[in-house]
Amino acid sequence: MGSQDSQAVDGQTGVTGRRALLGAAVLGAGGAVLGLSGAARAAAADGTAEVRHGGGLRSLPVPTIIGHRGASGYRPEHTFGSYQLALDLGAHVVEAGDLVPTKDGHLVCRHEPEIGGTTDVADHKEFADRRTTKVLDGVSVTGWFTEDFTLAELKTLRAIERIPANRPHNTLYNGRWEIPTFEEVLKWQDEQTRKRGRQVWIYPETKHPTYFRKLGLGLEERVAKLLRKHGKDGRNAPVILQSFEPSSIQRLNRLVDNPLVVLLSSATSRPWDFVEAGDPRTVADLITPAGLREIAGYAQGIGPTLDLVIPKDANGDLTTPTTLVADAHKVGLILHPYTMRNENPFLPTSFRKGTDADAYGDVFGAYKTYFATGIDGVFTDNPDTGLLAREDFVNS
Numbered sequence: 490m491g492s493q494d495s496q497a498v499d500g501q502t503g504v505t506g507r508r509a510l511l512g513a514a515v516l517g518a519g520g521a522v523l524g525l526s527g528a529a530r531a532a533a534a535d536g537t538a539e540v541r542h543g544g545g546l547r548s549l550p551v552p553t554i555i556g557h558r559g560a561s562g563y564r565p566e567h568t569f570g571s572y573q574l575a576l577d578l579g580a581h582v583v584e585a586g587d588l589v590p591t592k593d594g595h596l597v598c599r600h601e602p603e604i605g606g607t608t609d610v611a612d613h614k615e616f617a618d619r620r621t622t623k624v625l626d627g628v629s630v631t632g633w634f635t636e637d638f639t640l641a642e643l644k645t646l647r648a649i650e651r652i653p654a655n656r657p658h659n660t661l662y663n664g665r666w667e668i669p670t671f672e673e674v675l676k677w678q679d680e681q682t683r684k685r686g687r688q689v690w691i692y693p694e695t696k697h698p699t700y701f702r703k704l705g706l707g708l709e710e711r712v713a714k715l716l717r718k719h720g721k722d723g724r725n726a727p728v729i730l731q732s733f734e735p736s737s738i739q740r741l742n743r744l745v746d747n748p749l750v751v752l753l754s755s756a757t758s759r760p761w762d763f764v765e766a767g768d769p770r771t772v773a774d775l776i777t778p779a780g781l782r783e784i785a786g787y788a789q790g791i792g793p794t795l796d797l798v799i800p801k802d803a804n805g806d807l808t809t810p811t812t813l814v815a816d817a818h819k820v821g822l823i824l825h826p827y828t829m830r831n832e833n834p835f836l837p838t839s840f841r842k843g844t845d846a847d848a849y850g851d852v853f854g855a856y857k858t859y860f861a862t863g864i865d866g867v868f869t870d871n872p873d874t875g876l877l878a879r880e881d882f883v884n885s
């Protein structure tokens with residue numbers, strides 16, 4: 490990483506590399522203020538000094554490398570082993586974590602409530618009778634669910650690798666780490682910030698918020714309460730909040746001042762809160778200029794799939810970039826697409842090398858293509874690879 494970028498990451502000195510800092514207020518060709526958080530960009534444009542939400546986003550380097558579920562390319566996801574490695578590798582932000590609740594109301598870090606695929610729960614005979622089938626956001630799912638376990642029970646489990654066919658080496662760490670709680674993450678963030686002498690950023694996500702609210706386990710109030718307790722609910726707090734359900738982000742918008750990001754799945758999909766509310770709109774509607782303007786009224790960014798930035802053809806090859814980056818920037822929203830992974834099956838076809846499911850493809854080529862669209866950051870399972878690709882890009 491170049492020296493200017495190092496300063497941006499480590500010291501947050503305000504020194505600007507060519508594309509290094511969100512706070513640099515770089516003027517783009519069209520005169521738009523690039524590289525600022527959405528609200529901050531709008532404020533900078535109209536001269537307003539005060540921005541309620543997301544001001545701290547300005548201290549992050551661009552493009553921002555976000556460790557997806559930690560460094561999940563190398564360690565079982567959503568463990569302190571994975572989070573710690575993401576920091577060690579230099580990730581600017583760590584997605585710690587995807588948040589789901591326990592039966593007794595604690596928030597824990599799992600990608601989904603069903604834990605059969607990411608823990609050793611199947612080996613625990615005492616929990617055999619908890620295996621069940623539920624309908625989760627319209628999909629029938631069989632397994633074990635966090636909301637049926639107390640925190641004490643979940644703490645007896647250990648994490649395992651989700652995709653051993655792609656990541657056989659990661660199984661070395663099966664059984665090593667327990668499921669983190671969100672409160673443990675908030676304390677870990679402070680410890681790591683002190684220890685490393687640089688601000689550690691996290692990027693938690695509310696998972697299935699409508700589903701859990703109907704079970705009496707609303708997520709947003711719990712998130713807000715913990716953020717407040719740890720003094721991390723302000724506009725400059727190093728905690729970005731994300732959700733696939735716009736109403737969850739709107740609720741968080743009323744509870745805290747943190748930067749907020751609306752996640753966007755495929756164009757034809759409907760956020761589950763829309764389904765429940767009878768709102769017929771799809772993601773395609775949300776990414777129109779009008780849809781993006783509406784999002785910019787309560788969030789600072791969007792987290793689209795990479796396919797919404799550059800669609801693939803039937804062969805899995807990249808086609809022409811959409812106007813999403815320009816359209817989002819026009820209304821002051823930053824873009825943090827997901828998810829870059831080094832292994833062949835997760836790359837566009839033309840960037841694969843051979844056919845092995847656990848072999849790496851030409852991921853640098855893929856990064857170059859995606860960064861060229863002007864995205865503000867990216868979620869990646871391999872933060873070290875992402876940082877090298879970023880270095881190539883900012884020095885190009």
Ligand code: G3P
Nearest residue numbers: 587694731752792827868
């Ligand atoms: O949060 C960004 C990205 O993580 C969204 O995808 O399914 O991995 O949570 P997912």
Ligand code: CA
Nearest residue numbers: 584586587694
């Ligand atoms: Ca996530």
